[in-house]
Amino acid sequence: MDNFSFYSxxxxxxxxxxxxxxxxxxxRFSGSRVLIHYGGxxxxxxxxxxxxxxxxxxxxxxxxELGGVKPNPRSGLVYEGIELAxxxxxxxxxxxxxxxxxxxxxxxAAGVLYDGDFWDFYQxxxxxxxxxxxxxxxxxxxxxxxxxxxxxxxxxxxxxxxxSSDAIRPRFSILNPAxxxxxxxxxxxxxxxxxxxxxYERYLTGTEEVEVTDRMIEALLLTMIHEGPRVIADPDNYExxxxxMWAGTMAHNNSCGVGRSQDWLSHNIEHELSALYDCAHGxxxxxxxxxxxxxxMKTNVMRFAQVAVRVWGCxxxxxxxxxxxxxxxEAFRNFLISIGxxxxxxxxxxxxxxxxxxxxxxxxxxxxxxxxxxxxxxNEDECAEIYRxxx
Amino acid sequence: MDNFSFYSxxxxxxxxxxxxxxxxxxxRFSGSRVLIHYGGxxxxxxxxxxxxxxxxxxxxxxxxELGGVKPNPRSGLVYEGIELAxxxxxxxxxxxxxxxxxxxxxxxAAGVLYDGDFWDFYQxxxxxxxxxxxxxxxxxxxxxxxxxxxxxxxxxxxxxxxxSSDAIRPRFSILNPAxxxxxxxxxxxxxxxxxxxxxYERYLTGTEEVEVTDRMIEALLLTMIHEGPRVIADPDNYExxxxxMWAGTMAHNNSCGVGRSQDWLSHNIEHELSALYDCAHGxxxxxxxxxxxxxxMKTNVMRFAQVAVRVWGCxxxxxxxxxxxxxxxEAFRNFLISIGxxxxxxxxxxxxxxxxxxxxxxxxxxxxxxxxxxxxxxNEDECAEIYRxxx
Numbered sequence: 001m002d003n004f005s006f007y008s009x010x011x012x013x014x015x016x017x018x019x020x021x022x023x024x025x026x027x028r029f030s031g032s033r034v035l036i037h038y039g040g041x042x043x044x045x046x047x048x049x050x051x052x053x054x055x056x057x058x059x060x061x062x063x064x065e066l067g068g069v070k071p072n073p074r075s076g077l078v079y080e081g082i083e084l085a086x087x088x089x090x091x092x093x094x095x096x097x098x099x100x101x102x103x104x105x106x107x108x109a110a111g112v113l114y115d116g117d118f119w120d121f122y123q124x125x126x127x128x129x130x131x132x133x134x135x136x137x138x139x140x141x142x143x144x145x146x147x148x149x150x151x152x153x154x155x156x157x158x159x160x161x162x163x164s165s166d167a168i169r170p171r172f173s174i175l176n177p178a179x180x181x182x183x184x185x186x187x188x189x190x191x192x193x194x195x196x197x198x199x200y201e202r203y204l205t206g207t208e209e210v211e212v213t214d215r216m217i218e219a220l221l222l223t224m225i226h227e228g229p230r231v232i233a234d235p236d237n238y239e240x241x242x243x244x245m246w247a248g249t250m251a252h253n254n255s256c257g258v259g260r261s262q263d264w265l266s267h268n269i270e271h272e273l274s275a276l277y278d279c280a281h282g283x284x285x286x287x288x289x290x291x292x293x294x295x296x297m298k299t300n301v302m303r304f305a306q307v308a309v310r311v312w313g314c315x316x317x318x319x320x321x322x323x324x325x326x327x328x329x330e331a332f333r334n335f336l337i338s339i340g341x342x343x344x345x346x347x348x349x350x351x352x353x354x355x356x357x358x359x360x361x362x363x364x365x366x367x368x369x370x371x372x373x374x375x376x377x378x379n380e381d382e383c384a385e386i387y388r389x390x391x
Numbered sequence: 392m393d394n395f396s397f398y399s400x401x402x403x404x405x406x407x408x409x410x411x412x413x414x415x416x417x418x419r420f421s422g423s424r425v426l427i428h429y430g431g432x433x434x435x436x437x438x439x440x441x442x443x444x445x446x447x448x449x450x451x452x453x454x455x456e457l458g459g460v461k462p463n464p465r466s467g468l469v470y471e472g473i474e475l476a477x478x479x480x481x482x483x484x485x486x487x488x489x490x491x492x493x494x495x496x497x498x499x500a501a502g503v504l505y506d507g508d509f510w511d512f513y514q515x516x517x518x519x520x521x522x523x524x525x526x527x528x529x530x531x532x533x534x535x536x537x538x539x540x541x542x543x544x545x546x547x548x549x550x551x552x553x554x555s556s557d558a559i560r561p562r563f564s565i566l567n568p569a570x571x572x573x574x575x576x577x578x579x580x581x582x583x584x585x586x587x588x589x590x591y592e593r594y595l596t597g598t599e600e601v602e603v604t605d606r607m608i609e610a611l612l613l614t615m616i617h618e619g620p621r622v623i624a625d626p627d628n629y630e631x632x633x634x635x636m637w638a639g640t641m642a643h644n645n646s647c648g649v650g651r652s653q654d655w656l657s658h659n660i661e662h663e664l665s666a667l668y669d670c671a672h673g674x675x676x677x678x679x680x681x682x683x684x685x686x687x688m689k690t691n692v693m694r695f696a697q698v699a700v701r702v703w704g705c706x707x708x709x710x711x712x713x714x715x716x717x718x719x720x721e722a723f724r725n726f727l728i729s730i731g732x733x734x735x736x737x738x739x740x741x742x743x744x745x746x747x748x749x750x751x752x753x754x755x756x757x758x759x760x761x762x763x764x765x766x767x768x769x770n771e772d773e774c775a776e777i778y779r780x781x782x
Contacts, residue, residue: 212641
């Protein structure tokens with residue numbers, strides 16, 4: 001196991017009606033004037049935004065608001081939010097929504113206290129300070145409610161890039177599984193896929209002797225396999241929603257990823273797809289992961305055999321471990337298809353003729369030097385080959 | 392799943408040589424004058440105390456010190472620590488040691504800022520504020536390095552009681568698995584047993600639909616089953632020590648215990664044993680748990696069958712689930728014996744003739760009303776019956 005530091009100071013307030021505690025949570029973490037940041041549509045229609053505002057009113061917290069966050073959140077709205085936050089003199093950023101609203105809120109929180117262009121942070125500059133961020137989560141997926149990460153797409157060039165800092169970790173996150181019951185099945189399935197991707201990205205490691213985190217990741221994957229089909233079959237199943245929601249947070253606050261190298265090639269390869277086609281991140285991952293894993297498998301057959309046996313219930317083929325390893329990838333792929341995820345470029349809305357461009361941007365865009373690295377290192381040709389496996 | 396709030400803001404600094412970061416950690420959490428609190432013997436002999444002091448010196452942090460913490464830490468030394476901390480005007484309490492040193496440090500931290508008798512907190516009074524606490528951990532066991540809990544024994548009457556508050560959660564905990572390599576095998580095994588007890592106490596719940604936390608607990612138990620025998624066979628195995636150490640912290644920071652009722656009957660029943668005989672807490676638990684579980688089993692056979700199948704690899708007897716449930720308890724008992732734990736009163740140094748007194752103090756001592764409650768509720772006769780099962 002590698003040396004590590006683990007710090008996850010977010011206060012998670014979990015359960016039915018927990019959004020009523022938003023005002024108290026903001027005050028607990030010294031907020032007095034809030035920028036509420038959200039997407040639109042459903043948060044307004046469902047009455048959630050009104051309930052959050054009522055809770056802020058009750059606690060004596062004032063607010064400005066900025067809606068309009070889209071999936072794969074864009075830099076344009078971040079700039080707008082930074083201006084508004086300065087003008088309104090807010091001291092706290094409150095995201096109401098999913099990973100996109102939260103990631104956008106984190107970018108605003110960092111940008112408000114920075115004199116330069118916030119995009120610097122997404123090109124590697126360290127975020128030293130930020131306004132405090134809180135969240136009211138409406139979809140179990142990105143794990144951004146408990147993570148130090150934010151992913152933003154720059155309109156100019158459609159670069160999708162991430163930043164990470166303890167300074168933008170949410171101070172609190174309100175998790176009410178009931179808020180996720182109204183999600184369309186497709187979005188629910190995208191969330192399930194994203195959570196499982198966060199687990200696989202940590203599972204695929206070159207670090208040896210990491211039994212404890214292996215087992216924790218497997219536990220969360222087993223939970224998703226049990227609960228995923230239940231919510232797809234019965235969207236109102238609060239209990240299954242609750243189990244998925246906590247699994248989603250635990251999957252990405254890194255308690256199960258410490259002390260080990262991680263992969264993240266699937267995320268990187270997918271980012272170009274959602275940036276170019278504006279498809280859902282989870283849907284892109286569903287198409288990407290089986291191809292990436294099949295490509296990676298030869299590097300460490302036993303790691304893929306282990307997850308196949310322990311998580312997917314495959315029988316170990318001791319004479320031919322690669323058969324078991326493959327069976328595990330196939331079981332995962334079939335699971336994703338069974339919950340309604342796309343299985344190839346066509347279903348995703350991606351185009352074979354774009355592959356050279358995808359691979360080129362992936363390996364050379366925005367300062368990269370021709371390769372991307374994780375569980376293995378891939379050059380442009382290899383990335384193109386992986387994209388072709390998705391056709 | 393029940394509603395819950397989860398807040399674990401401790402910064403864990405994990406790995407080889409991590410004690411060298413003690414001074415920086417104290418400063419990060421605004422400490423400038425520290426009370427170093429420890430047991431004695433090994434911390435001094437191993438040179439650890441000197442390394443910690445060197446790190447404090449380097450960071451410009453001054454310190455007073457108080458050694459002498461014993462297993463099952465006593466109220467007498469807590470009173471002494473509170474006086475010393477006030478006299479020396481310290482602003483930070485640093486525990487160097489295991490759960491006993493940490494629990495004692497937490498009690499001092501709370502007592503320094505309280506006008507009354509600190510024991511009030513161990514009789515149910517809420518701890519509102521405390522000096523910040525940090526830890527340098529030397530044994531994987533109690534989980535106190537990441538928990539809001541402290542257990543102290545009052546000399547007068549030998550009452551062993553706990554207090555819990557976010558105010559006494561460590562701000563940081565330094566976890567260097569190499570520091571545990573010099574532990575005698577018996578203490579290592581006691582630690583393993585304590586960690587597994589923390590997991591079982593959470594596993595035994597009346598709350599339904601808690602797949603995610605069930606799976607997480609099972610993951611940590613599986614880790615202990617894999618790594619425990621490895622460190623007993625090879626005390627210098629850093630990797631196995633590292634896996635156990637992180638499992639021990641995760642077992643008790645409650646990330647795997649949220650949203651579910653918990654048991655803690657085994658801990659309560661054991662506390663009377665270690666208070667009366669001054670035996671190691673883990674050793675007491677090893678004798679206590681199989682008896683308690685056998686008694687509890689009839690209340691929910693399927694829960695015990697589940698852990699038997701998923702953790703202990705027992706075959707499910709679908710016609711007779713109680714056979715599987717019992718096999719799981721037996722497997723756990725055999726595991727504990729295999730790592731060197733006592734199996735009955737005699738090996739523990741407990742006496743059958745004390746049973747009436749043990750049960751009486753357990754159910755009536757220190758303000759209790761004749762029963763103790765957890766997974767089930769037990770009266771004095773039933774507690775006596777359970778103690779007799781340990782003979």
